[in-house]
């Protein structure tokens with residue numbers, strides 16, 4: 001391959017990737033006493049999400065309620081986790097010791113349609129048990145972005 005070809009390809013890839021890198025926004029989900037502040041958070045693909053003030057809390061994704069192929073997370077107590085949200089879609093998470101208080105939340109990455117939300121809600125209804133069903137209250141409030 002000629003050097004000019006390589007340079008041209010680098011320039012094309014940079015033109016595609018750089019605007020995404022530059023525009024990635026940072027979001028913080030702060031733990032309150034018994035609830036996450038911003039329990040329903042909408043972010044763009046590539047944005048960064050960081051939990052904060054997690055001293056007596058944790059954040060763990062809910063199995064089966066993150067996008068297919070996405071990376072699950074399970075923060076330790078007191079850990080200000082920054083989950084990697086590489087896949088578009090809806091991520092449900094809980095604070096394990098405080099699920100019963102409704103200390104749960106959802107992160108919506110990228111665009112979701114009314115159909116996407118309806119399918120996700122049905123999956124949640126079919127799979128969530130016990131206090132995890134507190135998530136349904138949050139899932140019911142997700143609004144379509146397209």
Ligand SMILES: [Cu+2]
Nearest residue numbers: 057095098103
């Ligand atoms: Cu908690």
